[in-house]
Amino acid sequence: MTTLLRNIGELVTNDPTWGDQFGVINNAAIEFGNGVVTWVGPDADAAARARGAADLIDIAGRAVIPGFVDSHTHLAFAGDRSHEFAARMAGTPYTAGGIATTVDATRSASDDDLRQLIRGRIDEMRSQGTTTVEIKTGYGLTVEHEERLARIAREFTEHVTFLGAHVVPAEYEGRADEYVDLVCGPMLDAVAPYVTGIDVFCEDGAFTVDQSRRILAEGSRRGLRTHIHAAQLGPSPSVPMAIDSRVTSVDHGTFLSNDDVVALADSDTVVTLLPGSDFSTRQPYPDARRLIDAGVTVALATNCNPGSSYTTSMAFCIANAVREMGMTPSEALWSATQGGARSLGVPTLGTLAVGSPAHLVELDAPNHIHLAYRPGVNLVRTVWR
Numbered sequence: 410m411t412t413l414l415r416n417i418g419e420l421v422t423n424d425p426t427w428g429d430q431f432g433v434i435n436n437a438a439i440e441f442g443n444g445v446v447t448w449v450g451p452d453a454d455a456a457a458r459a460r461g462a463a464d465l466i467d468i469a470g471r472a473v474i475p476g477f478v479d480s481h482t483h484l485a486f487a488g489d490r491s492h493e494f495a496a497r498m499a500g501t502p503y504t505a506g507g508i509a510t511t512v513d514a515t516r517s518a519s520d521d522d523l524r525q526l527i528r529g530r531i532d533e534m535r536s537q538g539t540t541t542v543e544i545k546t547g548y549g550l551t552v553e554h555e556e557r558l559a560r561i562a563r564e565f566t567e568h569v570t571f572l573g574a575h576v577v578p579a580e581y582e583g584r585a586d587e588y589v590d591l592v593c594g595p596m597l598d599a600v601a602p603y604v605t606g607i608d609v610f611c612e613d614g615a616f617t618v619d620q621s622r623r624i625l626a627e628g629s630r631r632g633l634r635t636h637i638h639a640a641q642l643g644p645s646p647s648v649p650m651a652i653d654s655r656v657t658s659v660d661h662g663t664f665l666s667n668d669d670v671v672a673l674a675d676s677d678t679v680v681t682l683l684p685g686s687d688f689s690t691r692q693p694y695p696d697a698r699r700l701i702d703a704g705v706t707v708a709l710a711t712n713c714n715p716g717s718s719y720t721t722s723m724a725f726c727i728a729n730a731v732r733e734m735g736m737t738p739s740e741a742l743w744s745a746t747q748g749g750a751r752s753l754g755v756p757t758l759g760t761l762a763v764g765s766p767a768h769l770v771e772l773d774a775p776n777h778i779h780l781a782y783r784p785g786v787n788l789v790r791t792v793w794r
């Protein structure tokens with residue numbers, strides 16, 4: 410059974426076959442069935458397909474884009490930190506220390522409470538056009554609780570990332586290296602059946618460069634995609650180590666140096682920018698223009714979490730990236746779809762070409778520029794996944 414969308418005003422495919430990396434086709438049609446895209450082309454060529462389609466939908470000149478790939482989230486949490494946000498807006502700086510508040514609330518929540526919270530956040534994301542979501546652990550920080558978060562997160566997505574190295578928990582205060590032993594050994598053994606990636610928060614108040622290197626090396630040894638929270642709160646010596654460790658992505662990158670940018674451009678590492686955090690912590694925004702001009706692959710994600718970025722909206726991130734980070738609307742959409750897919754190591758996501766997953770979004774707008782042009786408005790009309 411196939412579905413054929415006709416009379417699409419603007420179809421963004423991210424398939425270079427159609428001219429450039431954005432692969433925009435005006436007056437387009439697209440067909441899909443059994444979960445994959447089966448045909449893409451100009452609407453004028455779709456008449457023959459229309460005769461065989463089980464379901465024919467007239468898009469009436471609106472835009473269709475690939476579903477958003479939100480490649481960096483911390484959705485598995487309980488509790489509320491809105492007062493911390495309010496204090497920040499009154500001048501208190503963001504620090505890694507707030508994570509402990511969420512650890513307490515998350516450990517106290519039942520499995521079903523956590524399922525309900527994650528379900529609600531994913532529904533909110535889906536209604537705003539997100540069709541792929543990565544979920545990190547990181548608010549458990551014991552073998553038992555990290556295993557529980559990974560197991561529950563796996564019920565919602567196949568892209569689960571182990572972040573046992575989020576902060577050193579209170580029980581290990583002054584014994585960070587012993588905690589790293591736990592992360593690299595029994596904790597990683599416990600989460601292994603559920604996770605496809607590993608991450609570490611390398612920052613003052615979290616983990617050092619040497620500790621992060623160990624954790625990433627152990628993740629690589631076990632065949633996991635590797636990520637690092639780096640240069641989030643200040644300049645950091647972590648980026649050369651991360652590149653040397655061949656990480657899949659460096660995330661945040663708010664305070665990258667020129668040398669970092671040159672080294673990243675010379676690597677396969679994706680830089681995942683998270684403008685929701687810079688917005689919610691009143692930090693400067695990273696310079697995406699500098700990264701793109703240097704040739705770095707940039708992804709955009711929400712970083713949905715209760716401390717530094719409690720948004721589920723990829724369109725909000727796109728609007729900020731365009732307004733504050735020097736990206737064009739086309740670049741921002743590419744980074745929120747194909748960029749995210751690359752940072753998850755699954756480039757067939759975030760593209761609309763024959764054989765790619767049928768994850769599509771119809772916008773209530775004539776083109777994708779409206780995602781940044783109409784900030785704060787949910788333009789998503791239909792989501793197919």
Ligand code: NIG
Nearest residue numbers: 507508610638686714716717
């Ligand atoms: O990506 N940096 C570490 N983790 C999250 C924040 C977590 C929190 O404050 O609860 C982040 O910003």
